[in-house]
Amino acid sequence: MGKWDKEITPKKSLFDLNINQIWKFRDLLFLFVWRDFVSVYKQTILGPLWFFIQPILTSITFTIIFGNFAQISTDGMPKIIFYMAGITMWNYFADCLNKTSNTFVVNQGLFGKVYFPRLIVPLSIIVTNLLKFGIQIILFIVFWTYFYVTTDTMQPNWYILIFPLLIIIMAALGLGFGMVISALTTKYRDLTFLIGFGVQLLMYGSPVIYPISTVPEKYQWIIKLNPMTSIIDTFKHAFMGTGSFDGYNLLYSGVFAICILMLGLVVFNKVEKSFIDTV
Amino acid sequence: MSEVVLKIENVSKQYRLGLVGTGTLGHDLKRWWYLVRGKDDPYLEISEVNDTEVKGGQYVNALAAINLEIKKGEVVGIIGENGAGKSTLLKLLSEVTNPTTGSIKVKGKIAALLEVGTGFHPELTGRENIFLNGAILGMNKKEIDSRIEEIIDFSGVAKYIDTPVKRYSSGMKVRLGFAVAAHLEPDILIVDEVLAVGDAEFQSKSIGKMKDVASEGRTVLFVSHNIVSIKSLCDRVIVLDKGEVVCRGGVDEAVSYYLNSAKESIAIPLCDREDRQGNGKIKITDCYFIDDAGMKSKELISGLSGKLILEYEKSGQLNPQDLFVGVNFFDENDIVQTVIANDELGVKFDEIDNKGFFTIEFEKLAFRAGRYHYSLFISEKLNNSAEHVKLDVIQNAGEFLVAQGDFWGVGNVNRPKGFIMDVKMY
Known part of the structure; x- marks a missing residue:
């Protein structure tokens, strides 16, 4: 009889990630990344410039509204760079989460017709957004260099070296949350409406538009429960020297990220097999 | 060549009926609340209507072993x-x-x-x-x-x-x-x-x-x-x-x-057929061929005259002018051979009795030898719009055999299968 190459059976274990399969489809992952990256600015005049325009405009808006009208402190930093730091970081997390969270609903036509490891789609989203994030970080560095040279407000320190770790934690958080939500939205469409609102709320609960020092001390722990808080705070501390480095809070974010990622993988894996019958 | 490359063993696929009702969190919460209080699932009823080919009540087997x-x-x-x-x-x-x-x-x-x-x-x-x-x-x-x-x-x-x-x-x-x-x-x-x-x-x-x-x-x-x-x-x-x-x-x-x-139902007399569509304001109760000798027949010969009779009963109000009556003919492979429809012929009916028959008369049967079957459709055109309301539609309404004949009347037997086109050749 010989050996069978593949066996399709009802049950799979909880953690059947099938790394081999994902590796086999790696070209598809890069094609998805390339597709999403290229198709965004097809038929636009400014093309890839939009990647810059978006964070600049948001930073300017925040500078005017929160900085000038509402007079919220920026810890002595130039307002525009303070907001830009927060927005750039936050956007990566938020984009990963938003995009991943409707994986199943958006791709149901595709998923209903062909099989490939479904995990490819959220992974490609993480990578696509990483490219976008890279571009926006360059923009941030340009602004940061300008202020570093012209003023003495920028006080970078060795914590800059853990910047890659911050990105990894953020990606894990966005991916994990996104996968959990994407799995739930296959059954409860209500979450789709909730997610946009929830992400915005979470932003106000993290030090994007204010330094954590402006929060009354007895409420700071609430803000610090938000796993994004320590990431944005560490980033700002590393590049600009604001606030202080809170190692425990960063550890908390890291552990939180690992847990949510695991949960996400399990739930995603479970739904992957049955969603086409329930969606 | 004899190696087995695909082996399907005892495969079933079960779909849950009534999942229609589980689409929202509210329903699931309510179900959970009923469960906590020891009551029955409030949404279970939905599935029980669909009981036809079911095992166990709330599931249907799309594939069974x-x-x-x-x-x-x-x-x-x-x-x-x-x-x-x-x-x-x-x-x-x-x-x-x-x-x-x-x-x-x-x-x-x-x-x-x-x-x-x-x-x-x-x-x-x-x-x-x-x-x-x-x-x-x-x-x-x-x-x-x-x-x-x-x-x-x-x-x-x-x-x-x-x-x-x-x-x-x-x-x-x-x-x-x-x-x-x-x-x-x-x-x-x-x-x-x-x-x-x-x-x-x-x-x-x-x-x-x-x-x-x-x-x-x-x-x-x-x-x-x-x-x-x-x-x-x-x-x-x-x-x-x-x-x-x-x-x-x-x-x-x-x-x-x-x-x-697929044609098993042909054996059932038309008036007893249940698998029809339409609102039933008018119903075909019988359908048969009359051969050139004036006898009911299921065996016809190419080139001879005859009639197809559609007996009906009317039970509702309808405007005879809007009536649309058609017959689709298929060959053994279920391929459409031809269609006869009153609107194509420019025929309108002036009066419809409560009981009567439509007649399709032919001078020369144009089917070549073979086995054919037909389906019937009667519909009503609403307010001159393109939309039709189905009155009575029956798939596989009847079948008949055609024997080889001499359509052209020149002493040669026609070849079998298909339809004879009325042409001249010189």
Whole structure:
């Protein structure tokens, strides 16, 4: 009889990630990344410039509204760079989460017709957004260099070296949350409406538009429960020297990220097999 | 040649009925709340209406313990009526969804074509989409690189290959999609009626390609309603009915089994038939041929005169002027041979009694020798709009035999099969 190459059976274990399969489809992952990256600015005049325009405009808006009208402190930093730091970081997390969270609903036509490891789609989203994030970080560095040279407000320190770790934690958080939500939205469409609102709320609960020092001390722990808080705070501390480095809070974010990622993988894996019958 | 490459053992797929009602969190919370208080599931009732072919009350078996073995190099056709489980089987084979029980064992690379052009992105060019679609179907970049010229060539859209796909006609998209799929080179290819699309030339090209695939020693599973392409392609046919394999064997044997099972209802007198559609304001109670001798008959001869009588009973109010009466004739392969309809003839009815009959009279029967069957449809045109309201529609309403005759009256017997066109030749 010989050996069978593949066996399709009802049950799979909880953690059947099938790394081999994902590796086999790696070209598809890069094609998805390339597709999403290229198709965004097809038929636009400014093309890839939009990647810059978006964070600049948001930073300017925040500078005017929160900085000038509402007079919220920026810890002595130039307002525009303070907001830009927060927005750039936050956007990566938020984009990963938003995009991943409707994986199943958006791709149901595709998923209903062909099989490939479904995990490819959220992974490609993480990578696509990483490219976008890279571009926006360059923009941030340009602004940061300008202020570093012209003023003495920028006080970078060795914590800059853990910047890659911050990105990894953020990606894990966005991916994990996104996968959990994407799995739930296959059954409860209500979450789709909730997610946009929830992400915005979470932003106000993290030090994007204010330094954590402006929060009354007895409420700071609430803000610090938000796993994004320590990431944005560490980033700002590393590049600009604001606030202080809170190692425990960063550890908390890291552990939180690992847990949510695991949960996400399990739930995603479970739904992957049955969603086409329930969606 | 005798190696088994696909083995389906005891595979069932169960779908839950009544899932319609579980779409929201509110329902689930309510269900949970009822459960906590020890009451019955408030949404369970939904499923119990659908009790027909069910085991256990709230589940339906789209596939019930299927066993199949397919050997290397075979071209196997799968036929069955709508809802017989064909698509479910394909979904299981392509791993889109998992079976409830049993296992499917595969040797070699399997590729399923449930739809062509899956995942095309409208903004990307044809060439870019070949890479994307190919990767979705399981090719890696190297494989696509080496076949891209062949694919473009086969698709016949070389001129537009660097134009975004959104500017393509739907036919061009199908061609491109099929071209990619045809160059997958899997060991087992599963095809689902993709041949129903595209123009005649492309269809024959596709069938040719599938024959090539088969002759290279690959295995093909072909699912279709189209008896003609099944007959021209397959070595073996499997008939599915209500989730079970009801017939397996040679092509002719299985096809005739399938066609006959669809026609089982022909034996029931028309007035007792339950499988009719329409609101029933008017009902055909009997339908029969009268031959040239004036006798009711099921055996006719080409070229002779006769009548087709449709007896009806009317039970509701309707305007006779709006009435639309038609008969569709099919041959043994379920292929439409001809249609007779009153609007085409420019005929309108002035009066409809409560009981009466429509007559279709012919001077020379134009069917060649063979076995034919027909379906009836009566509808009402509303307010001169194009919309029809079905009054009575019966599939496989009756059948008849035609014997060879002398249509032209020149002393020569007509060849069998098909329809005789009334022509002159000089």
